[in-house]
Amino acid sequence: MTTSKGRVRNKRGEGAQLRDEIVSGATRLLVQGGEHSVTLRAVAREVGISAPAIYQHFADRDAILFAVAEVAFAELEHALNDVGDHADPADRLRAVAVAYLTFAKHSPTRYQIMFGGVWDASKSLQRTPSMAADLAELGLGAFRIISRATADCIEAGCSTGTDPHADATALWAGLHGLAQLQVATPLFPWPSGLQSTLIDRLALLRG
Template sequence: MTTTPRTTTATDPARPGARERNPRGQGGRLRDDILTAATDLLDESGTEESVTLRAVARRAGISAPAIYGHFADRQTILLAVVQGAFAELDERLRAAHTEDDGSEGDPVARLHRVCAAYLDFAATRPQRYRAMFGGLWNTQRALAEENVTAGDLTDLGQDALEVLATALQDCVAAGRSGSDDPRGDAVALWLGLHGLAHQRVVTAAFPWPADIIERLVVPLAHLVPAADGDR
């Protein structure tokens, strides 16, 4: 009996690394797959050098040209990865802000939880965190090539910063912070947290004081002790 050799194609699931074609109307699924592949590559390597169109396509099981239907180039893929990381950071901060930890709505406790959540994100997502703030992708070139806008960049992190500002404003409203510019002081507090998060990574063996977060948050948030009647 003679059999006809089976010919595989780019969408043949029998071929190693091949990916089944998405049903019509499910292009969003392919975009998500591309982002997942790029994010996984970044997490595994910690460097932008690994996030190439060819590597992303190979990880997603598609051909490199298929990427162009969703992303103009490598820079726009990296921007989307960073946007996803900021969205996760925002989600973690909001969860910390609304968490019921038995503190009976103490705004200072909420602020500390938000700050701790920020530092925890940086510690558990180190590669994404570096991409968010460490310049792993070339924003100037992306702007010059007009594949991203200045608005794309200035919007990054604004939602997360708003959670921090709200937590600080709650402290002001409760008389627990002397800040007269909660938004501006939230930016200063973020810079302090960012510096600590970065230094924890690059100086892993440094003997940090046990109360380092308290030493950082109290002055930058202008926190004051509770009045006698509020204790």
């Protein structure tokens, strides 16, 4: 809920709390109003601070959106980790893949910003080369879960694949493509069982 009221000044050592509130405020604006609703002034109003106070934590709008993406990727990573135990490695990989698609479906706005849908990562990198290391790490936690599950399938003989990294990359690309398509074309007559078919084929799982 947007407010123009001033906030109580954080105590010494509570700067991290304000940073988190700025990211949460930007996320709310994105979910409620889309990309154009996120400006430094709008975020400041949402959090209840002055616009200049944002610069204590973020250099510009891109930096805020990057932080929102980081939080969203952390939530995705948690969702992929939280699929429970599966005795069969193939079942675990399928569960991880379905959790990925479910996250994208239930959080379409966040998913868009995670992959540059409302900001241009390349231009941000040109403006701020120091972001390179952070951009290189963005999303790797979630990918490593997919990669580890893929490797377990290959090791257990559940998959005909031989290169865990290449196979996990192919699966991730396919999941991302399906997630984006289903958000963009919700009225398309998607075949029943498409998710299972896509996952099994891309992961080279044995029948």
